[in-house]
Amino acid sequence: EQRMGRIHRYKQQQEAMIFNLVADNTREGEVMHRLLRKLDDMRRALGSDRVYDVIGDIVPAPRLDSLMKDWLARRRTMAEILAEIDLSTDEQQIARIRADMQDQSLGSRYIDMSKLLADQQHSKEHRLMPEYIERFFIEAFRSFGGAITPVKDGKGVWSIGRVSPDLRKLPGHIERRCGKIGKSYPRITFDKELLVGYSDMEFVGPGHSLFEGVVERVLTEYGPALRQGACFFNADATESTVLWLVQCGVEDGRGQTAGERLFALHWSAGRFRKSQPYALLDLKPPESALEIAETVRQTATNQDQVIDWSLDEVTPEYFGEIKDRRARELSIKEKYVRKSLQFLISQSNKKIAKYDAQLRQARSGDDQTRLSVQGNRAKEEARRDELSARLKDRLAEIEQEKHLSEKPPEILGVAVILPSPRDVVASVEGMESDPEVEAIAVNEAKRYETSQGRKPVSVEEENCGWDITSLADGQIARYIEVKGRAGVGGVALTPNEWIKAQRFGKDYWLYVVVNCKTRPELHLIQNPASKLSPREEVSVVRYMVGQSDWRSAAEERL
Structure with missing residues (x-):
């Protein structure tokens, strides 16, 4: 263990390989050769290399170490040593080891790589990305009069010279959970990946006292306005739409929250659909008050309709997701509670039986010994009863945690989204929006993916930051954003699309279809964030990519 610790140091980023060398023509080599042969027999019997994970069940390490010492000290002959480790590979032993290999619910030593990759992919797509956290924090902090500046030659690194006293005042429950807010922060980042190699940099995000203090201040000052509603312009919109932010939750039989999630519900063309809150990043607030059509205003204020649709279309699916996850978690939890506490109760019963035997053997005249044993027995009996009561209580709690119920959906905010003024859109090259051209471009991209043996799945309406998820052998192969032009010219990316392109790197593709x-x-660009140099156009909240820029980055199609 000490040797391994010296090699696999804290913050080690590379995979560490450790080799133990044993000379073949030595006493240790002869013993090890027999042990490896035994393991190979077990591997063939089990039909899995996982036998090497349960080597300790075949020959425990202390026992092997003792055998080696006996051999080196010549306390045993080689024949005796080999006999000790030459265990018979019978069906009973095979069955026991197989059961042990499957009984790893709490902390498995065996990794299901396909499930692990799927979980990582899901987390990658739905996590609260550092770019979103950074953008929110900087805008909010500055809106309160705070000064936050980028650190020179440090992309994604910021500095706060002073935190105002009023912002440092946290509610008691937040301060107890997150700690106090500091007076200054010389070097902070919102991306954990940037912490590698730096000991003087602090990570700020959900759970950090400074971040939670800013969130609390935002909710206090802007919460009423959020619930009242807001208006935005969308440069891609052709009609007025409404977006609600709805929080759905599930609680268990103990009244504890089992899960909560924020959903964005979009109303357009007379129907609802689920969207992503990230869509708000692509919108521009108006500079003055706007006239809202009465029909749109009525839709935006009809909360009952939103709640009813959420109860029918959103909450049941989310409830099923939480129910399945909770069932898996509680199955593991119940198994652990039963096995651990029943083991302790069994050990306690053995001690009580031992004390009973001592009492039977004690002489009647030895009152002091009997009193001591009786006292120990009484303590152990009380401990066993306490363990039994704890087992009963924990199983009852688990049973309550199995009973789940939906919490009423809560509307946190609403936004009316209007098409940007035509003159503003027309003044920016590449902003022309034509549903027919877009449909042709997406179909062309899907046709290409199918021809390459991949399965394209359209996610255009979900506002994920890409249009197509392309699958290969059931795994995500590409995140594809599609841009179409009736003729030729530049293209526009939304802030959400550009953030996803930066985050997903080589897995993100930009497909540009011209002459639709x-x-x-069709032109393909892998990892566009590393190859393109877009110009930010504030008037429409877009990143504009010129034709010469994307053409020089496009790959040659074979």
């Missing part, structure tokens, strides 16, 4: 209405021509 005549002879569609």
Whole structure:
């Protein structure tokens, strides 16, 4: 263990390989050779290399160490040593080891790589990305008069010279959970990956006292306005729409929250659909008050309709997800509670039986010994009863935690989204929006993916930051954003799309389809964030990519 610790140091980023060398023509080599042969027999019997994970069940380490010492000290002959480790590979032993290998619910030594990769992919797509946290924090902190500046030559690194006293005052429950807010923060980042190699940098995000203090201040000052509603312009919109932020939750039989999630519900063309809250990043607030059509205003204020749709279309699916997850978790939890406490109760019963035997053997005249044993027995009996009561209580709690119920959906905010003024959109090259052209471009991209043996899945309406998720052998192969042009020219990316391109790197692809209405021509760009140099256009909240820029980055199609 000490040797391994010296090699696999804290903050080690590379996989560490440790080799133990044993000379073949030595006493240790002869013993090890027999042990490896035994393991190979077990591997063939089990039909799995996982036998090497249960080597301790075949020959425990202390026992092997003792055998080696006996051999080196010549306390035993080689024949005796080999006999000790030459265990018979019978069906009973095989069955026991197989059961032990499957009984790893709490902390498995065996990794299901396909499930692990799927979980990582899901987390990658739905996590609260550092870019979103950074953007929110900087805008909020500055809105309170705070000064936060980028550190020179440190992308994603910021400095706060002073935190105002009023912001440092946290509610008691937040301060107890997160600690106090500091007076200054010389170097902070919102991306954990940037912490590697730096000991003087602090990570700020959910759970950090400074971040939680800013969130609390935002909710206090802007919460009423959020619930009242807001208006935004969308440069891609052709009609007025409404977006609600709805929080759905599930609680268990103990009244504790089993899960909560924020959903964005979009109303357009007379129907509801689920969306992503990230869509708000692509919108521009108006500079003056706007006139809202009465029909749109009525829709935005009809909360009952939103709640009813959420109860029918959103909450049941989320409830099923939480129910399945809770069932798996509680199955493991119940198994652990039963095995651990029943083991302790069994050990306690053995001690009580031992004390009973001592009492029977004690002489009647030895009152002091009997009193001591009786006292120990009484303590152990009380401990056993306490363990039994704890087992009963914990199982009852687990049973309560199995009973789940939906919490009423809660509307946290609403936004009316209007098409940007035509003159503003027309003044920016590449902002022309044509549903027919977009449909042709997406179909061309899907046709190409299918021809390459991948399965394209459209996610355009979900506002994920890409249009198509392309699958290969059931695994995500590409996140594809599709841009179409009737003729040729530059293209526009939303802030959400550009953030996802930066975050997903080589897994993110930009497909540009030109001449959509005549002879569609597809161009592919992998990892566009590393190859393009877009110009930020504030008037429409977009990143504009010129034709020469994307053409020089496009790959040659074979």
